[in-house]
Amino acid sequence: MKFKNKIIRLKELREELQVSKSTLWRWRLDPNFPKPILLGSRSVGFFVKDVDAWLLTRKKMAEKGQVQ
Numbered sequence: 001m002k003f004k005n006k007i008i009r010l011k012e013l014r015e016e017l018q019v020s021k022s023t024l025w026r027w028r029l030d031p032n033f034p035k036p037i038l039l040g041s042r043s044v045g046f047f048v049k050d051v052d053a054w055l056l057t058r059k060k061m062a063e064k065g066q067v068q
Contacts (some may be wrong), residue, residue: 007037007045032057 008016014024027033034050 006048008048009043009045013046013051
C-alpha cells in the first residue's frame with residue numbers, strides 16, 4: 001500500500017529543510033504555515049504535501065521580493 005498523505009515528524013522536517021529548531025518555530029507563527037497533526041500526547045507531524053505547497057508559495061513570493 002502506498003500512502004498519498006505522508007506525514008513527516010518535526011525532527012525529520014528540520015533535517016530535510018536543513019533549518020534550526022528556532023527557524024521552524026518562527027515559521028510556525030506564519031498563519032499560512034501548515035498546521036501540525038497531533039500524533040500522540042507529545043508528538044506532532046506535518047503532511048508532506050502541505051509543507052511542499054507552503055514552500056512553493058514562499059519561493060514564488062521570494063521571486064517577487066515579498067519574503068524577508
